[in-house]
Amino acid sequence: MPCGEYFTSYVSRMGLVRWRTERVAFLLALPIPFALPALLDTGTLSVITQIYIFIVAVLGLNVILGYAGEIVLAQGAFMAIGAYSSARVITTLGPGLLPAVFVGGLVTAVAAVLFGLPSWRVKGFYIAISTLALQFITEWFINAREFSGIHGGPQTTLPSEIGLVGGAVPISSIQDTYYLALVAAALFALVSLNISRTGIGRRFRAVKENDLSSAVLGIDVFRTKLLAYAVGGFMVGVAGGLFGFYIGTLNVGQFGVSLTLEHYLMLLLGGVGRVWGAIIGVSTVVFLQDELRTIIQEVAQGATALEPLFFGAVIIVYLALEPKGIIAGLGQLKEYLRSWPYAY
Amino acid sequence: MAGTRQTTGLRAGPHVPPERAALGCREVTKTFGAITAVDGVSIGIEDGEWVSIVGPNGAGKTTLLNVLNGFYDPDSTDDPDTGRIFLGGEDVTDAKTHDRARAGLGRTFQGLELYEEEDVIENVMAIRAVREHPGLLSALTYLGPGRQLEAENMRRVEEIIDYLELWEHRHSTVASLPLGIQRRVDLARTLALEPDVVLLDEAMSGLTYDEKYDMFRFLADLNEQEGLTMVMIEHDLEVVTDVSERMIVLHQGSVIARGDPDAVVADPEVRRIYTGVDE
Numbered sequence: 001m002p003c004g005e006y007f008t009s010y011v012s013r014m015g016l017v018r019w020r021t022e023r024v025a026f027l028l029a030l031p032i033p034f035a036l037p038a039l040l041d042t043g044t045l046s047v048i049t050q051i052y053i054f055i056v057a058v059l060g061l062n063v064i065l066g067y068a069g070e071i072v073l074a075q076g077a078f079m080a081i082g083a084y085s086s087a088r089v090i091t092t093l094g095p096g097l098l099p100a101v102f103v104g105g106l107v108t109a110v111a112a113v114l115f116g117l118p119s120w121r122v123k124g125f126y127i128a129i130s131t132l133a134l135q136f137i138t139e140w141f142i143n144a145r146e147f148s149g150i151h152g153g154p155q156t157t158l159p160s161e162i163g164l165v166g167g168a169v170p171i172s173s174i175q176d177t178y179y180l181a182l183v184a185a186a187l188f189a190l191v192s193l194n195i196s197r198t199g200i201g202r203r204f205r206a207v208k209e210n211d212l213s214s215a216v217l218g219i220d221v222f223r224t225k226l227l228a229y230a231v232g233g234f235m236v237g238v239a240g241g242l243f244g245f246y247i248g249t250l251n252v253g254q255f256g257v258s259l260t261l262e263h264y265l266m267l268l269l270g271g272v273g274r275v276w277g278a279i280i281g282v283s284t285v286v287f288l289q290d291e292l293r294t295i296i297q298e299v300a301q302g303a304t305a306l307e308p309l310f311f312g313a314v315i316i317v318y319l320a321l322e323p324k325g326i327i328a329g330l331g332q333l334k335e336y337l338r339s340w341p342y343a344y
Numbered sequence: 345m346a347g348t349r350q351t352t353g354l355r356a357g358p359h360v361p362p363e364r365a366a367l368g369c370r371e372v373t374k375t376f377g378a379i380t381a382v383d384g385v386s387i388g389i390e391d392g393e394w395v396s397i398v399g400p401n402g403a404g405k406t407t408l409l410n411v412l413n414g415f416y417d418p419d420s421t422d423d424p425d426t427g428r429i430f431l432g433g434e435d436v437t438d439a440k441t442h443d444r445a446r447a448g449l450g451r452t453f454q455g456l457e458l459y460e461e462e463d464v465i466e467n468v469m470a471i472r473a474v475r476e477h478p479g480l481l482s483a484l485t486y487l488g489p490g491r492q493l494e495a496e497n498m499r500r501v502e503e504i505i506d507y508l509e510l511w512e513h514r515h516s517t518v519a520s521l522p523l524g525i526q527r528r529v530d531l532a533r534t535l536a537l538e539p540d541v542v543l544l545d546e547a548m549s550g551l552t553y554d555e556k557y558d559m560f561r562f563l564a565d566l567n568e569q570e571g572l573t574m575v576m577i578e579h580d581l582e583v584v585t586d587v588s589e590r591m592i593v594l595h596q597g598s599v600i601a602r603g604d605p606d607a608v609v610a611d612p613e614v615r616r617i618y619t620g621v622d623e
């Protein structure tokens with residue numbers, strides 16, 4: 001019997017924070033996000049709020065791309081569908097922010113499943129094309145004023161104060177939005193971890209790695225893929241709904257292909273298929289972007305093209321060095337420290 | 345072909361009527377364009393039997409398994425009594441491949457087809473999740489029955505891993521393991537389904553003598569102690585005559601001999617195919 005900690009039951013072995021040091025670190029870190037609003041200026045707080053919201057969106061992408069292996073190029077469209085349908089629910093029915101965002105998630109899940117239907121016959125490249133079509137259809141649809149009766153117009157402004165449910169618990173300040181986004185990010189991070197450690201996530205990964213043998217061994221590949229589209233789509237839709245409220249005025253241009261690429265970069269940089277990868281990837285990219293914008297403003301005002309250029313270069317260099325993302329690099333560091341100073 | 349089929353000895357029809365067999369098919373044909381890979385084959389595997397299918401490369405052995413488990417649809421026929429597949433007495437010709445697996449038909453692969461990036465436990469757990477899994481809400485929240493079911497699945501998977509002596513490899517990525525161990529993982533994965541019948545496609549091919557011996561030991565235990573029905577494609581005639589109760593010889597898509605392995609191996613026609621005079 002090895003010395004030290006060991007597991008005494010299957011349930012404890014499948015826990016999320018399994019080791020005593022992990023548990024202590026987790027408990028120590030837990031209050032930090034809750035304390036930040038008292039410590040930071042509103043500008044920084046706003047940046048972190050966006051990080052939380054994008055974490056939800058990238059975790060949704062991670063379910064579809066990282067777990068199920070489907071290359072879906074409709075992230076921007078999913079965010080738009082979530083944002084516009086939540087906004088529509090808020091402006092017409094006024095049930096409060098949570099129910100509206102929930103509906104936004106559901107509508108996005110349905111759209112995702114519909115555009116995932118071709119995965120019955122095709123995969124890989126063809127799914128990428130089919131979902132890219134959703135991107136263009138969505139942009140065209142929202143820009144079409146004759147459909148304003150459905151989507152409420154390409155430019156929708158949301159009230160700056162909305163109750164969480166009905167008129168209760170009004171959300172108005174950046175601090176309120178910050179806490180809401182924090183809870184959403186934590187909740188969906190937990191949901192993602194649960195997917196990953198239960199049969200659902202295992203079937204997703206099985207389908208990603210070998211759809212042929214999965215089918216022969218009893219996995220309904222098509223249904224499994226659609227489930228990934230639904231769950232992932234729901235998460236991206238919820239993020240869209242929150243993002244809409246966060247920015248206040250919706251504009252189709254904010255939900256274009258560039259948003260899709262940005263979220264792909266975040267996930268690739270952090271580590272595909274890993275919850276912590278998504279969190280670290282989003283945080284790194286958003287902070288870097290913010291810093292970069294400030295620097296470029298100072299040294300070369302108006303040179304807006306520099307930002308994506310520099311940014312693309314950083315990411316390409318990093319991925320060339322560590323293709324599995326930051327989380328894999330950190331994993332190696334952790335392994336090194338764990339066995340330090342005697343690696344055996 | 346129906347006209348040339350004899351009805352006695354090594355040229356007799358199925359051992360048991362396909363409709364009542366643990367696994368059977370009646371006059372199944374599968375063509376790929378101009379190639380007839382499986383040509384009017386009928387078989388009937390009895391419950392608890394260990395049957396070997398042999399035949400030269402390209403004889404249609406793998407295709408026959410693929411048709412049996414629904415990975416390929418057989419060619420459709422005008423006669424509703426032919427081109428049918430049966431599992432445990434049920435006509436499953438129209439059932440999807442994943443439904444046949446859940447109904448108790450397991451399978452290993454000539455080319456392994458494992459989840460190479462995952463470790464051994466994950467490979468087996470993935471298929472275990474097919475058999476027993478919690479509802480969506482219970483899984484997403486990891487509360488209530490979801491958590492208990494996962495623990496129970498893990499316990500069962502550890503049992504299978506123990507049974508196949510895979511402990512030391514539990515956390516190894518499958519791609520990093522030697523072929524003999526990978527073939528064992530493939531077997532473990534299909535056992536997680538708790539199947540009644542397992543199709544083994546060259547489960548011993550490429551293995552060293554020791555690895556073959558281990559695989560043979562596990563299969564014999566599964567057949568004798570667990571009563572698992574096994575249909576095994578195998579090239580090594582020594583292994584076949586040693587272990588299997590019956591043997592089926594495929595040649596150019598047709599069954600050319602079947603029955604007691606020693607008698608089949610001694611048959612002049614079978615010898616002719618195996619010594620290559622025919623080709």
Ligand SMILES: Nc1ncnc2c1ncn2[C@@H]1O[C@H](COP(=O)(O)OP(=O)(O)O)[C@@H](O)[C@H]1O
Pocket residue numbers: 376379380381399400401402403404405406407408
């Ligand atoms: N998917 C396929 N498409 C076209 N031809 C195939 C396919 N699968 C098998 N075949 C052909 O069917 C014949 C039988 O192949 P197979 O069943 O793999 O033989 P065995 O397993 O006995 O070596 C071969 O001629 C092979 O080329």
Ligand SMILES: [Mg+2]
Pocket residue numbers: 405406407454
């Ligand atoms: Mg073969």
